Amino acid sequence: MSDVLQQLDQILEARKQASSDSSYVASLHAKGLNKILEKVGEESVEAIIAAKDAQHSGDNKDVIYETADLWFHSLVMLSHLGESSQAVLDELARRFDMSGLEEKANRQQK
Numbered sequence: 001m002s003d004v005l006q007q008l009d010q011i012l013e014a015r016k017q018a019s020s021d022s023s024y025v026a027s028l029h030a031k032g033l034n035k036i037l038e039k040v041g042e043e044s045v046e047a048i049i050a051a052k053d054a055q056h057s058g059d060n061k062d063v064i065y066e067t068a069d070l071w072f073h074s075l076v077m078l079s080h081l082g083e084s085s086q087a088v089l090d091e092l093a094r095r096f097d098m099s100g101l102e103e104k105a106n107r108q109q110k
C-alpha cells in the first residue's frame with residue numbers, strides 16, 4: 001500500500017479526537033457526513049473543470065491539484081464512515097484479473 005495513503009489514513013483517524021479550532025479534518029468530522037459529502041461534490045466539479053481546462057491549455061498542474069483535493073475529501077468521507085483507503089485498494093486489487101467489461105457484466109447480474 002502507498003505510504004502516503006497509509007500515513008494519511010493514520011492522520012485522519014487521529015484527527016477524530018482533535019479540536020475543530022486546530023484541525024480542518026476535525027472540523028469536517030464535527031460538521032458531519034452531509035458537509036463532507038458537500039465537499040466531495042464540490043471537489044469533483046472542480047476536478048472536472050480543471051480537466052476540461054487542461055485539455056485546452058495542455059497544462060495539467062491544476063487538474064493534479066484538484067484531484068488531490070478530491071482524493072483527500074473522499075478519504076475523509078471513508079474515515080467518517082469507519083473505513084480506510086485499504087478497503088478501496090483491496091477492491092481495486094480484486095479487479096486486476098477482470099476486464100472492465102467483465103466487471104460491468106458481473107455488476108448487472110447482482
Ligand SMILES: N=c1c2ncn([C@@H]3O[C@H](COP(=O)(O)OP(=O)(O)OP(=O)(O)O)[C@@H](O)[C@H]3O)c2ncn1[C@@H]1O[C@H](COP(=O)(O)O)[C@@H](O)[C@H]1O
Nearest residue numbers: 008011012015022023024025026027039042068069072073
Ligand atoms: N491533504 C490535506 C488537504 N487537502 C486539502 N485540504 C483542505 O481542504 C480545503 C479545500 O477546500 P476549499 O478549497 O473549498 O477550502 P475552504 O474554502 O476553506 O472550505 P469551506 O470553508 O468552503 O468548507 C482547504 O481548507 C484545504 O486546506 C487539506 N487539509 C488537510 N490535508 C491533510 O490532512 C492533514 C490534517 O489536516 P488538519 O486536520 O487541518 O490538521 C494535513 O496535515 C494534510 O496532510
